[in-house]
Each structure stands twice: as structure tokens, then as C-alpha cells.
Amino acid sequence: KLTCDDLVSKAKKAVLSILNKLYKFEDNTIAIFVKIFDAQVQPIAQYGAEVWGLQKNVGTEKVHLFAMKRFLGVGWRTPNDIVYGEFGRFPIYLNSYVKCIRYWLKLTRMEQSRLPFKAYKMLYKLDCNGRYTWASNVRKCLSLYGFSHVWDNQGVGCVNNFLQCFKQRIIDCRWQEWDDHIQTSDRFALYKTFKTSYIREPYLLINCNRFIKCALTKFRCGVSDIKVHRHRYKNLNIVDMNCPLCNSADEDEVHFVLCCPAFDDLRKQFIPLKYYRYPNLFRLGLLLATQNENILRNLCVYLYKAFKRRSVVIL
Numbered sequence: 001k002l003t004c005d006d007l008v009s010k011a012k013k014a015v016l017s018i019l020n021k022l023y024k025f026e027d028n029t030i031a032i033f034v035k036i037f038d039a040q041v042q043p044i045a046q047y048g049a050e051v052w053g054l055q056k057n058v059g060t061e062k063v064h065l066f067a068m069k070r071f072l073g074v075g076w077r078t079p080n081d082i083v084y085g086e087f088g089r090f091p092i093y094l095n096s097y098v099k100c101i102r103y104w105l106k107l108t109r110m111e112q113s114r115l116p117f118k119a120y121k122m123l124y125k126l127d128c129n130g131r132y133t134w135a136s137n138v139r140k141c142l143s144l145y146g147f148s149h150v151w152d153n154q155g156v157g158c159v160n161n162f163l164q165c166f167k168q169r170i171i172d173c174r175w176q177e178w179d180d181h182i183q184t185s186d187r188f189a190l191y192k193t194f195k196t197s198y199i200r201e202p203y204l205l206i207n208c209n210r211f212i213k214c215a216l217t218k219f220r221c222g223v224s225d226i227k228v229h230r231h232r233y234k235n236l237n238i239v240d241m242n243c244p245l246c247n248s249a250d251e252d253e254v255h256f257v258l259c260c261p262a263f264d265d266l267r268k269q270f271i272p273l274k275y276y277r278y279p280n281l282f283r284l285g286l287l288l289a290t291q292n293e294n295i296l297r298n299l300c301v302y303l304y305k306a307f308k309r310r311s312v313v314i315l
């Protein structure tokens with residue numbers, strides 16, 4: 001744990017320095033950020049993962065989430081599953097799992113006279129006698145993903161084929177877990193209407209001002225200033241949910257983007273009429289799920305200006 005904590009602080013420093021440089025170059029395209037993260041930060045955060053990679057609750061995933069949330073410009077409390085969904089990325093602990101299993105396979109094929117092999121055999125015997133060791137983690141991981149026979153055989157024929165299969169299996173399981181969480185939790189009631197596949201969101205590929213893009217991110221993640229986001233976990237019968245600008249309805253996502261008369265001029269300018277002629281949740285879902293770059297760019301500007309107007313009126 002101490003080693004991991006040290007890695008976490010080093011990796012965080014690397015993330016901050018990368019983000020500062022990207023801001024300086026005014027480049028906020030996600031592809032560059034992800035590429036630099038994988039090349040510069042992952043090797044730091046995953047150093048020695050062969051040894052600790054199968055431990056639960058190590059902090060390295062925090063660095064990954066920290067980097068993604070910082071890049072998106074959202075707060076620490078933004079739900080992790082939405083952040084993974086927006087990026088279309090899997091947690092980096094999956095890579096640690098693969099590293100561990102690869103190293104375990106290497107150990108099983110090692111010459112019997114070598115020290116790492118002898119050490120592994122000791123761990124294996126301890127595990128057989130009921131003690132919890134590194135070998136127990138490997139055994140548990142393999143059986144969790146349906147590869148108990150590999151543990152029983154203490155190895156595989158073709159390492160590369162097996163690792164490919166193992167990697168695909170853990171990715172599929174993770175995808176299933178993510179989808180299940182999104183579909184069943186009330187927190188994602190709106191998100192699931194427009195997020196249907198685990199891919200990188202096209203609006204993140206647009207190169208425009210990061211503050212303008214951030215308005216759409218916050219809205220999609222449900223962490224903006226509008227009342228339905230602010231008072232999500234409070235008793236709605238007690239909290240005043242009326243729209244502070246028009247006082248005619250509850251301030252929810254549909255009202256804010258498609259209905260509120262206070263933004264009629266912005267709406268006319270930035271949102272195609274087909275989305276707000278008959279405003280409802282379905283239309284809002286369609287608008288947020290669009291892949292059209294122009295519509296997405298205009299939606300970012302609409303939200304940015306609307307949030308700004310709202311904050312001025314409330315003050």
C-alpha cells in the first residue's frame with residue numbers, strides 16, 4: 001500500500017503537468033490527452049503491478065479518475081461510471097490484472113533451479129495449506145473470470161492466445177457491470193436515455209474552448225447548477241424546485257434546454273426547431289445523443305450562455 005501511495009502521488013504530479021501543458025497550447029482534444037496519459041502516466045501508476053496488481057483497493061485507479069475528471073473539468077463527486085462512459089475507457093486496474101497473470105504464466109514456465117520459481121512454489125504450497133498469499137490472488141482472479149482449469153493445470157499451451165482471451169473476458173465483464181449499474185440506478189435515469197454504447201463521446205473530439213465544452217459535460221453528468229442537479233438527494237417536496245428565471249415550472253433538464261422562456265432567443269439561435277417544437281424527455285435524449293458536430297458545438301454554446309445568464313439573474 002505504501003508503494004502504491006508513492007506511485008499515486010508521482011502519477012498525479014505527471015497528470016497535472018500534462019494538463020498544464022495542454023492548457024498552454026489551448027489544445028483540449030481528448031485523443032492527445034489519452035495518448036499522453038497512456039504513455040506517460042500509466043507506466044508510473046502501474047510500476048511493479050505484477051506484485052500488487054491483484055490487490056483490492058489500491059489507489060492507482062484514483063489517478064485515472066482524477067485525470068479524467070480534471071480533463072473534463074468536473075468535480076470529484078461526479079459519478080465514476082459516467083466519467084468512464086464519456087471517455088469510453090476501462091479502468092486501468094484491468095491492465096494490472098493482465099500484467100499479474102502474464103507474470104504468473106512466466107513463473108510457471110521458468111526453469112526449476114531459478115529463485116523466482118522456487119519462491120513461487122513456496123507461495124503455491126502455502127496457498128494449498130490455506131494461507132493467503134500472492135498465489136491465492138492469482139487463483140481467485142482466474143476462477144472469478146472462469147479460468148479455474150488454467151490454475152488447476154498450472155499453465156497454458158499458448159500464452160499469447162490465452163492472454164488475449166483473458167483480456168477480452170475481463171473487458172466484457174467490466175462492460176456488463178457498467179451497463180448493469182447505468183440501467184438499474186435512479187441516478188442515471190436521464191443518462192441512460194442518450195448513452196447507449198461504451199464509446200468515446202463525439203463532443204469530446206471537437207476542438208473548442210474548454211469552458212464552453214465543459215458546460216455540456218456538466219449537464220450530461222448531472223452536476224450543473226440547475227436545481228434538479230443541485231437537489232438530487234434532497235426531499236423534493238420540501239425543496240423549492242421552481243425555475244428561478246420564469247417561475248412557471250420545475251427546473252429540470254427538459255425545462256432548462258427545451259422549454260424555459262428565459263432562453264427563447266438562445267434556443268432559436270443554437271438549437272434546431274425539431275428538438276424543441278414538442279419538448280419532452282425523448283427529444284432531449286435525441287439531442288444529447290446526436291453525433292452531428294455542428295449541433296453539438298451549438299449545444300455547448302447554448303448551455304454555456306444559458307448557465308451564464310442564469311447565474312447573473314440569480315445573483
Ligand SMILES: [Zn+2]
Nearest residue numbers: 243245246260
Ligand atoms: Zn424557466
